[in-house]
Every structure is written in structure tokens, then in C-alpha cells.
Amino acid sequence: KGFHCPDAERNCNPCLDAAKACNLNNSCKKQRSAYIATCSREDPNKGESCSKKRCHKALRMFLDRVPSEFSNRLLFCPCQTEGCAERRRQTIVPDCSYKDKDKPNCLELRRVCRQDSLCRSRLADYMVNCCMTPPTASTCPNQDNHQACLASYTRLIGTDMTPNYVDSSFSNWTISPWCTCKGSGNQEEECMNFLRYFTDNTCLRNAIQAFGYGIDNVQSK
């Protein structure tokens, strides 16, 4: 690995390189085209722009069938420009798979997720493998098991708890599911604790950075 940019290279875009690597592989190209086509197709049955359900299924299929060396490069490419970070944000076709008309409360979204066996187990898996180990809260469980955290994160894509980069910032990126803790009432603390598993998770952050830069022991940012 180690696909980070040489300092002088201004046009360097590791996310574009990841797309190229996928397109040059017959199976990856086919599977990627399949989910993109599904997720950007208008749904004729409803007035909606796409079928989220079909898009989620297509995304899960892509991530199931394509070797993680391709999908991880697309999802976790290290960016030093906004154009790169925007491409990274777009990987999962967020307009269909991520965004929604309303932004639900995170505890409500968690409740919806737990009603679905697939989402429930994948979320539980994520909470275990990307858990922050106090008191240092800087590494992943199981001897810095970054791979397990990235794999669990990836398996959440295509569920109701689909996470994504919230914007195209490259220096200060944040990951979150499509939910908010506004209007949590007396459960605000519980909600924030849950949301922080995505937005402020040092294990996940280190795992993504370690993947991008090909180093396996990056210190917390």
C-alpha cells in the first residue's frame, strides 16, 4: 500500500487511482457499475429520486463480492485535496444510500436498525470491533486490530445505519450516520455517546489513517 501523494504533485488523487484500479479489474468494474446504476436510477414507482432499498442491497452485494483491497481503496483513500475528498464522499452514492428528507434522532435510527436482524448484528459487530478502549481511548481492541474495525465499518454500508463522510473536507473529516442528537430530551447523553462512536472514534480514525498511509501504528490526531 502506501498510496499517498508526493509533496510536489498537485493533481494527485488517490481516490481517482482507486477508481482506476477498480475499472481495470473486470469483476470490480462490473460490480461497481451495477451499484452505481442502481443507486442513481430514478424509481418509477414512487416520486422519489431512487429506491434506497435496492441501492442498499446493491451496495452490500458490491462489498460482499469485490475483494476488500479494491473496496477499501475506494472507501478509505487518503486525500490531500477537496476534489479527492468529494470523490471519497461520493463512493457510496450518498444522495441515494445516505441522505434522506428528514434527519432522524440517532436513538430512533438505532431502534430502527435493531428491528432488522442484519442491521442489528452488523451494528453490534461495529461497536465491538471499533470500540474505544479507555482510558487512553487511542487504539482499537485486540492489539490494535484495525482491519476488524474497517471490515465492521464496511459491513454497515447498505444498512439503515449506513455511515459516510459528512462533507468533502480533507484535513478535518468526520464520519457519521444520517442522524442527529437534537431533540433527545433527557436521553441526550446516551444519544451523544452513541453518535460519538462514529464522529469521534479514535480507533476508527486511526484505522482509516493507517490504511491510507500504509502504516499500522498511527498516533491519534
Place this chain on the structure above:
Amino acid sequence: KRAQVPKPCSLRKLEVTVRELKLGYESDETVLLRYCSGECTAYRHNYDIAMAHVMRTRFRKKGRKVSNGPCCRPTAFEKGFSFLDNNSRYHTIQNISAKHSTVS
């Protein structure tokens, strides 16, 4: 120098950026394009051989032209290819890459 033996009609590969396809999409994504190229002389029917002769002897005076032999063309295309353009929009293009080449 040895005479070049013409290669028979077959599927070839080429790496191109979507922009280079000149279909109006502004994208720097690279795709593997499959295309058909090569000679079809081995696939000529009696029809083609006869027509080549008839063309020379009978049609030349009348200025008539007949296709001289089979062409090397795709008989099937790969499924649609999807990509992200430089304005963060996804597109899918159909029939851009050959799947099989046969003489037609």
C-alpha cells in the same frame, strides 16, 4: 525485414480516460476499453471471393462498389459502465466496450 503477418480479428484492450472518449463527459476516470481489430481474410466465404472477382471484371465499368469481405466488429457489448464525473455526478454509458468480436 520480414513481412508482417496480419493478425486475425480478435478482442483487444486499451486504457483510456472517460474524457478521451469524447462523449461529452468531463471525467478523469480511467476505463479498460475492449475493441475489435484484425484481419478477416480467414473468414471469407465463396460469396466474398466471387464478389471480389465480379467487382473487378463486371462492376468496374459501372462504378459500382461492393463491400470487400467480412468486417471485424463487436457482436456483443459489455453491460453499462458507470463512473463519477468531475462535477460529482454519476453517469452510466451503454455499449461502450466490446464483449465478443466476430466477423460479421
